[in-house]
Each structure stands twice: as structure tokens, then as C-alpha cells.
Amino acid sequence: MDEIVRQAVARAIMTMRDNLGERLTIDDLAQAAMFSKFHFTRVFLRATGLSPGRFLSALRLAEAKRLLATTTISVADISHQVGYNSVGTFSARFSGSVGFSPTGYRQLRGTTPRIAERAGQPGSEAAVRGHVWRPPGAETGPVFVGLFPAKIAEGAPARHVILPGAGQYTLTDVPLGSWYVITHAFGSCPNDDRGLRPMTGLAGPVTVHRGVAASLADVRLRPRHGFDPPVLLALPDLRHAPARHPVAV
DNA sequence: TTGAGGTTCTCTGTCATCTC
DNA sequence: GAGATGACAGAGAACCTCAA
Numbered sequence: 001m002d003e004i005v006r007q008a009v010a011r012a013i014m015t016m017r018d019n020l021g022e023r024l025t026i027d028d029l030a031q032a033a034m035f036s037k038f039h040f041t042r043v044f045l046r047a048t049g050l051s052p053g054r055f056l057s058a059l060r061l062a063e064a065k066r067l068l069a070t071t072t073i074s075v076a077d078i079s080h081q082v083g084y085n086s087v088g089t090f091s092a093r094f095s096g097s098v099g100f101s102p103t104g105y106r107q108l109r110g111t112t113p114r115i116a117e118r119a120g121q122p123g124s125e126a127a128v129r130g131h132v133w134r135p136p137g138a139e140t141g142p143v144f145v146g147l148f149p150a151k152i153a154e155g156a157p158a159r160h161v162i163l164p165g166a167g168q169y170t171l172t173d174v175p176l177g178s179w180y181v182i183t184h185a186f187g188s189c190p191n192d193d194r195g196l197r198p199m200t201g202l203a204g205p206v207t208v209h210r211g212v213a214a215s216l217a218d219v220r221l222r223p224r225h226g227f228d229p230p231v232l233l234a235l236p237d238l239r240h241a242p243a244r245h246p247v248a249v
Numbered sequence: 250t251t252g253a254g255g256t257t258c259t260c261t262g263t264c265a266t267c268t269c
Numbered sequence: 270g271a272g273a274t275g276a277c278a279g280a281g282a283a284c285c286t287c288a289a
Contacts, residue, residue, distance in 0.1 A: 041283070042251090053260080053282055075272065089261050091273055101273060 009047040012040070013226055016056045020063050020082050029056075048227050049151030049202075055229055058152060061097050062230035064090070068106040075102045097154045097232040111237040115146075115160055126208045127172045128159075130217040132183055132201065134166040140187035140199060140221060142238050145169045147179040151202060154232040162236065166221060174215075180204035181217045184231050186239050189223060196239055198224045200231075 012029045029052050030040035044052045060082040067078045079090035079102075095101045099115070100108065128147065134140050143166055146157035158179055159171040166185075183201035201219035208215060 045283090051283065057260080084261080087272075089263090092275085093260085095273080103272065 006047070008040070009044055010226060012044060012052065013048075013055070013059075016052075016059050020060050048229060050229050054150075054152070057093070058097075058154065058229045058232055060084070061094055061232050064094060064102070065098065065105065065232070065234075068102055069109055078102070098234050099156060100234055105234060108234065112234040115157065115233070115235065126174050126176075127170055127214040128174050128179070128181065128206055128208065128217055129168070129170040129214055130181070130203065130219060131168055132163065132166045133218065133220045134187065134199075135189060135220075135222055138187050138189045138199075138221070140166050140185045141196070142236075143167075143169075143183055143185040143221070144235055144238060145171070145181065145183050145219070146233070147171060147174065147206075148182050149177070149179065151180050151182070152229040152232065153182045153184060157233070162238075174208050176208050178205040178207045181206060181219055183219045183221060184235065184238065185221060187221065198231075200224045200228055 015029060029044075041052060044050075044055070048055055050058065064078050064082045067073055067081065068075075071078075073081070075091070076087045079087045082090075084090035084093075091102055094105070098105055100112065132143050132145060143163040144160065145163060146153060146160035148154065148157055158175050158177075159173070161169055161171060163169055181201075181203040183199075185199045186196040187199045188196055199221045200223075201221045203217040203219045206215045206217045
């Protein structure tokens with residue numbers, strides 16, 4: 001990625017993070033990036049995989065998740081703090097993206113024992129399989145592998161599995177369509193004494209056709225960086241989950 | 250490569266209603 | 270009373286296409 005573009009997108013994301021409670025428009029963000037709004041939308045999409053609006057919305061919901069899990073601030077106050085004027089809209093958006101209502105998520109303290117999959121999506125007998133690779137020398141805990149329609153872990157996955165660590169995965173009975181394989185884990189890298197860090201990986205889109213038995217999609221885990229959209233879906237606690245057998249789906 | 254116009258579509262806010 | 274849910278309308282973002 002061009003260094004100028006990288007810096008422009010970074011400036012826009014910083015503006016988003018600094019103004020989560022404000023009413024930001026594409027014009028404001030394009031101004032921060034010093035591009036026209038047309039060009040800005042294109043380069044932002046290319047850099048992050050999400051449109052600026054969706055990325056901002058994801059940051060807001062991620063901040064709401066943090067506040068719900070770590071404070072006792074009311075749902076109404078949190079919805080205002082992260083830029084929503086309507087608690088109804090906030091609650092609906094939160095439920096759709098995280099998989100739990102705001103109060104439900106708070107009761108779970110930020111983790112969930114199980115992940116629901118996309119309803120109304122008939123399976124196809126096809127499988128998506130591949131290998132989750134970790135960075136050389138890195139150690140990881142359990143690895144979440146999920147199929148999503150976009151480049152963000154948001155809403156119920158079409159199919160998912162939790163592996164005891166990096167390695168081979170298979171997702172069976174995958175619905176027809178185009179899917180991104182998104183992985184999430186915590187791990188430590190050599191020469192990095194910051195302890196467990198969130199790691200992410202993305203592959204796809206993988207298109208599942210009728211009559212095709214299996215599609216291959218290898219994923220490389222890497223430490224998360226600022227251009228990665230936050231994980232909105234509520235996941236099991238991957239820092240402490242026992243590293244045993246894959247969780248059946 | 251970048252900017253701009255027109256169209257389509259998604260998201261948000263509002264409101265009513267319901268549950269806890 | 271606080272929060273969740275669903276319907277609906279409007280605003281704004283995304284997309285497509287073309288021109289410079």
C-alpha cells in the first residue's frame with residue numbers, strides 16, 4: 001500500500017477514534033485524510049476492506065462493548081457516548097452485530113459460552129477447509145475460525161469452529177454463496193514481551209458452488225493492527241479457553 | 250488516476266408497543 | 270421505569286459510469 005494512502009487512512013481512523021461520540025460525515029473524514037470524498041472512500045475500502053461508514057460504526061459498537069463489559073454506565077448513556085441519538089437504533093445495531101442485546105452482553109461480561117450461526121441458511125454439503133498458520137516462532141491459544149459475508153466478524157457466522165490452536169480446520173455443510181474466512185486468537189510473538197496480543201487472519205472470498213465438494217482457504221494469523229476492523233461478534237474467552245479438541249459445530 | 254453526477258441502497262432516528 | 274423489538278421514512282453513503 002502506498003505510504004501516502006496509508007498515512008491518510010491512518011489519519012481518518014484516528015479522527016474516528018477521537019470523535020466516536022460526534023456526528024462524523026464522509027466529508028469530515030476525507031478532509032482529515034486530505035483527499036476528495038470520492039477518492040477517500042475508494043482508498044479506505046481498499047485499505048481496510050470496509051467502507052468508512054461501516055468502519056466507524058464498528059468502532060462505535062466496539063467501544064460500546066468495552067463500556068458494557070467494564071463499567072456500570074446505563075445502556076442509554078453508552079448509546080449516547082458512542083454517537084447514537086436513539087437507544088432503539090443502538091440496541092438493534094448492537095444486537096445484530098454482537099449477537100446479544102446490550103444488557104445480555106453485559107450479563108455475560110464480554111464473553112459467550114456458545115456462538116449461534118446464521119439462521120435460515122441451508123447447508124450445501126460442501127466444505128471449506130484449510131490451514132491456519134501462525135507467525136514463525138509465535139504461540140497462540142485457541143483459534144476462532146468463522147465464515148462471514150463481509151471482511152468483518154459481525155453478526156452470526158455462517159459456520160464456525162474453535163480450534164485448540166493454529167492448524168488444520170474444516171467447516172462442513174457450508175451454505176452456498178461467497179464467504180470470508182476470518183480467524184481470531186490471542187498469542188505471543190518472539191521478541192515481543194507485551195504478553196498475549198490479539199491476532200487476526202483473513203482469507204477469501206471463498207465461493208461455495210453447488211456440486212463442489214470442498215473449497216480451500218489457508219489463513220495466516222498476524223498481530224492485529226490499526227487498519228483491522230474490530231471483532232464485533234461476542235466470542236468465547238480465547239485467552240483462557242482450554243486448548244483441547246475443536247468445538248463441535 | 251482522480252473528480253463528479255445520478256441512482257440505488259443501507260443505515261439511522263422516531264415512534265409505538267411489549268417485556269421484565 | 271428501563272430496555273428490547275419492529276415498522277417506516279428520510280438522509281446520507283455506496284456504487285456505477287463517464288470525463289478530464
